[in-house]
Amino acid sequence: MNQQPPSAKTTPLSAQDLPQGPLPPALQPPLLGQLLLEWVLPEALQEPVLGDLQEEFLEKRQQNPTRARWWYRHQALRTCWHFLHQTKGDWLMFIFSLLFFIGISVWVMWLSSADSLMMFYDFPSLALIFPTALLFAIGTTSRTTAQHAVAFLFEPKPGLPPLYYQQIQHFFEVIGQSGLLLGWFTTLIGVVAIANSINADNFAEAFGPSLGVCLLTLLYSYGLKTITYIAAQKVRFVASAHSVKSDE
Amino acid sequence: MPQDKFIGELEHMLLLVVLQLKDQAYGAHIRQYLADAVGRDLSIGALYTTLERLEQKGLLIGRLGEATAERGGRAKKYFELTAEGSQALRRSKQALDQLWQGVALYESWRLQEPRLELPQ
Numbered sequence: 001m002n003q004q005p006p007s008a009k010t011t012p013l014s015a016q017d018l019p020q021g022p023l024p025p026a027l028q029p030p031l032l033g034q035l036l037l038e039w040v041l042p043e044a045l046q047e048p049v050l051g052d053l054q055e056e057f058l059e060k061r062q063q064n065p066t067r068a069r070w071w072y073r074h075q076a077l078r079t080c081w082h083f084l085h086q087t088k089g090d091w092l093m094f095i096f097s098l099l100f101f102i103g104i105s106v107w108v109m110w111l112s113s114a115d116s117l118m119m120f121y122d123f124p125s126l127a128l129i130f131p132t133a134l135l136f137a138i139g140t141t142s143r144t145t146a147q148h149a150v151a152f153l154f155e156p157k158p159g160l161p162p163l164y165y166q167q168i169q170h171f172f173e174v175i176g177q178s179g180l181l182l183g184w185f186t187t188l189i190g191v192v193a194i195a196n197s198i199n200a201d202n203f204a205e206a207f208g209p210s211l212g213v214c215l216l217t218l219l220y221s222y223g224l225k226t227i228t229y230i231a232a233q234k235v236r237f238v239a240s241a242h243s244v245k246s247d248e
Numbered sequence: 249m250p251q252d253k254f255i256g257e258l259e260h261m262l263l264l265v266v267l268q269l270k271d272q273a274y275g276a277h278i279r280q281y282l283a284d285a286v287g288r289d290l291s292i293g294a295l296y297t298t299l300e301r302l303e304q305k306g307l308l309i310g311r312l313g314e315a316t317a318e319r320g321g322r323a324k325k326y327f328e329l330t331a332e333g334s335q336a337l338r339r340s341k342q343a344l345d346q347l348w349q350g351v352a353l354y355e356s357w358r359l360q361e362p363r364l365e366l367p368q
Binding site: 021028045047049050051053054055056058075078079080081082083133181 | 296
């Protein structure tokens with residue numbers, strides 16, 4: 001600890017030391033850290049916090065560029081940890097609920113499978129449900145709506161026009177509903193195929209595994225429907241929460 | 249004494265640093281000063297959380313200043329003590345001084361020292 005009154009800055013950096021115009025990439029702090037901070041920090045604090053960090057980064061960079069970069073990353077992570085619950089609490093809860101659902105589903109599959117979890121995996125069934133449902137949703141809405149929907153999952157922004165939320169909600173509803181219909185449709189295809197190929201000799205061997213694979217499409221479609229239902233409800237909540245605030 | 253006027257240790261330190269730095273009290277300076285003076289290396293996030301809390305309590309007032317090249321064109325946020333902040337700081341110091349009266353930490357530690365010896 002210093003006995004003398006400390007100086008406010010150890011190695012001050014003036015504007016004359018820097019090149020004119022935007023800073024070159026070599027003088028920029030780590031981009032990922034900056035993006036993370038911009039994502040997590042409240043809007044009012046972005047300017048002072050990012051500015052302070054950049055200023056200190058440039059000072060530290062004069063002594064050791066590698067250490068300065070690590071210092072910036074460390075500061076970005078510690079700062080994000082401070083503000084994560086404050087600014088992204090709702091988002092974290094939403095993601096946690098989805099992960100919890102997926103985790104519990106995998107756990108139940110593991111409990112019910114005698115051999116391995118692979119009995120719940122079938123690539124053709126996955127390919128039938130997910131990409132097709134996504135294409136239907138983009139086809140019935142638009143690519144922009146799909147981009148907005150993905151952006152909403154990462155950052156549910158309140159305060160946008162009601163039409164914006166309606167379109168995103170519609171997008172999620174179409175994915176879920178078309179996924180469900182596709183699940184039933186492909187299951188029916190499977191049932192027809194089983195019914196046509198089954199006979200008295202191969203009944204025990206063919207019926208069980210074939211029906212199992214056939215029902216996987218239905219399983220995937222209900223999983224997709226559940227997730228998109230939650231996403232659509234989240235959109236609805238964010239939109240209604242904003243309209244309640246505006247009314248007040 | 250009204251209870252809501254008491255401040256925590258970090259709040260106390262930050263108000264003092266803002267006083268020390270006068271018109272140069274902004275995030276990076278405050279953080280560096282605190283680290284140099286008392287060896288407390290706060291993250292910028294923890295610093296702003298506390299500064300914001302002090303602002304909400306009305307003990308500090310913040311204003312956006314100039315944007316400079318070394319900050320990537322971003323503005324500084326300067327902090328200044330309010331009259332209420334000075335009063336809270338004074339009250340906190342008086343309370344601590346009062347509690348410190350008659351306390352000799354080093355001697356009381358030495359008195360406890362023989363108790364740590366194990367019996368042979």
